[in-house]
Amino acid sequence: MLVLAFTAVVGSFFATSFIVQRSSSAVGELSEDIIYNSAPSIEHLALVRRSVLEVELLLARFINETQRRPELGRELDAALIQARRGLSGYMALTAFPGEEAVRMDIQESWLRFDNAVARARTLAESNPDAGRGALFDQEVDPPGRHLLEDVTRSIEYNAVRGRELAERIRETRRRTLGLATGLNAVCGILAGVVAWLLHRELQARRALSDEHTRFLETRAEEMEQFAGRVAHDIRNPLSSARLSAEIAMRKSPDDAARAPLQRIIRSLSRADAITGALLDFARSGARPDPGARTEPRAVIADLLVGFEAEAEQAGIQLDCEPVPPVLVACSTGVYLSLLGNLVRNAIKYMGDSPTRRIHVRVVEEGAMIRTDIHDTGPGIAPENLPSLFEPYFRAHGGVAEGLGLGLATVKKLAEGHGGHVGVTSEPGMGSTFWFELPRAGSSWDSAPTHDAPASTHRH
Numbered sequence: 001m002l003v004l005a006f007t008a009v010v011g012s013f014f015a016t017s018f019i020v021q022r023s024s025s026a027v028g029e030l031s032e033d034i035i036y037n038s039a040p041s042i043e044h045l046a047l048v049r050r051s052v053l054e055v056e057l058l059l060a061r062f063i064n065e066t067q068r069r070p071e072l073g074r075e076l077d078a079a080l081i082q083a084r085r086g087l088s089g090y091m092a093l094t095a096f097p098g099e100e101a102v103r104m105d106i107q108e109s110w111l112r113f114d115n116a117v118a119r120a121r122t123l124a125e126s127n128p129d130a131g132r133g134a135l136f137d138q139e140v141d142p143p144g145r146h147l148l149e150d151v152t153r154s155i156e157y158n159a160v161r162g163r164e165l166a167e168r169i170r171e172t173r174r175r176t177l178g179l180a181t182g183l184n185a186v187c188g189i190l191a192g193v194v195a196w197l198l199h200r201e202l203q204a205r206r207a208l209s210d211e212h213t214r215f216l217e218t219r220a221e222e223m224e225q226f227a228g229r230v231a232h233d234i235r236n237p238l239s240s241a242r243l244s245a246e247i248a249m250r251k252s253p254d255d256a257a258r259a260p261l262q263r264i265i266r267s268l269s270r271a272d273a274i275t276g277a278l279l280d281f282a283r284s285g286a287r288p289d290p291g292a293r294t295e296p297r298a299v300i301a302d303l304l305v306g307f308e309a310e311a312e313q314a315g316i317q318l319d320c321e322p323v324p325p326v327l328v329a330c331s332t333g334v335y336l337s338l339l340g341n342l343v344r345n346a347i348k349y350m351g352d353s354p355t356r357r358i359h360v361r362v363v364e365e366g367a368m369i370r371t372d373i374h375d376t377g378p379g380i381a382p383e384n385l386p387s388l389f390e391p392y393f394r395a396h397g398g399v400a401e402g403l404g405l406g407l408a409t410v411k412k413l414a415e416g417h418g419g420h421v422g423v424t425s426e427p428g429m430g431s432t433f434w435f436e437l438p439r440a441g442s443s444w445d446s447a448p449t450h451d452a453p454a455s456t457h458r459h
Helices: 002-064 066-092 100-126 132-251 255-283 296-306 308-313 332-348 382-387 406-416
Strands: 317-320 357-365 368-375 420-425 431-438
Touching: 002 066, 002 100, 002 132, 066 100, 100 132, 132 255, 255 296, 296 308, 296 317, 296 332, 296 357, 308 317, 308 332, 332 357, 332 368, 332 406, 332 431, 406 420, 406 431
Parallel strands: 317 357
Antiparallel strands: 357 368, 368 431, 420 431
């Protein structure tokens, strides 16, 4: 319906434009007939009529006033020239339909009048005493009256023709105005229909968008509640396992047996910190602790040690650039979750790449601290990049582990703390995942320190 209504509006617009153009063309043609034919014909014929009357007057004086004949003869010649000029101008114009007969009558009447004037003039010059009044009345007056009648008839004909043309112009304008008004009314009605359809479409889309937003909010709330329940349920067995490992390490006299136990304790501590942060985050309604701060250097060093065994088993070199002494505005558990998810993701999807390396880097960017995790894996197809951070999305073929919540968790945690996440990747050239968090407001000197060094780990 929207397409049909829009098409009708456009069609009405073009129809109105076409009608107006045709009307303008018709009015232009009629106006040209008046301007270049009817009105000039009347002007030329009026000149002929005035000149004929002047010729008659001068000829009468030429016959009767013998002493002034030379002067009157010159004036008579000038009047005849004016009459001929008017007649020539009239005959040069295009004749209206039915006007040709009138034009022929005028030409014949003019020839008779011109010959009569010439004869009367010659007779008056040759015989001064020739019947002066009778000469004019008999020779000149009859053809003159006939010529004036024909000229008057042609003037009336052109005047009538001009009125007809003016009437046609008025009728054309009236008809065009009526059609244009009608089409404009149709355009207005159709435009109203289009506006109503658009309004209805926008309302439907807004309703769908609101429903989708409510659905996503409900899903997000459910996920937060689920994460809180899972984190709460996991913390107890984690604490028990760590306590058991600590007791076993204290009872073990062999240093070689203590090393695996220490690794287990560190892993359990990281898991406890992550679940604790997720639990706090879920309980706070996605509002982080405003006073939280973490030193990335110590957290990265400890995390990479925890991934040593997994990276060594996968044949992956895991290293980190020297980390600047900065603080980020989040808890240690949140930073561990962000970095751990991305490093674990890079290890999981390394695939069969011949070069196997994961590189961590921390960069200061004004008020933000950015952490990059670059891998030499197979890369990600461009069409999958926009959906990577959506819940339950998994783009890597052949890998079915997990629920697809790792990157979604990274995005939610980073944005919940005022930061951002992103990825750059090219198939066959590896990927770089990054997240940035606000710099902590407190100074470095007042921050708690950690004993873990900012070292580089290679396996």
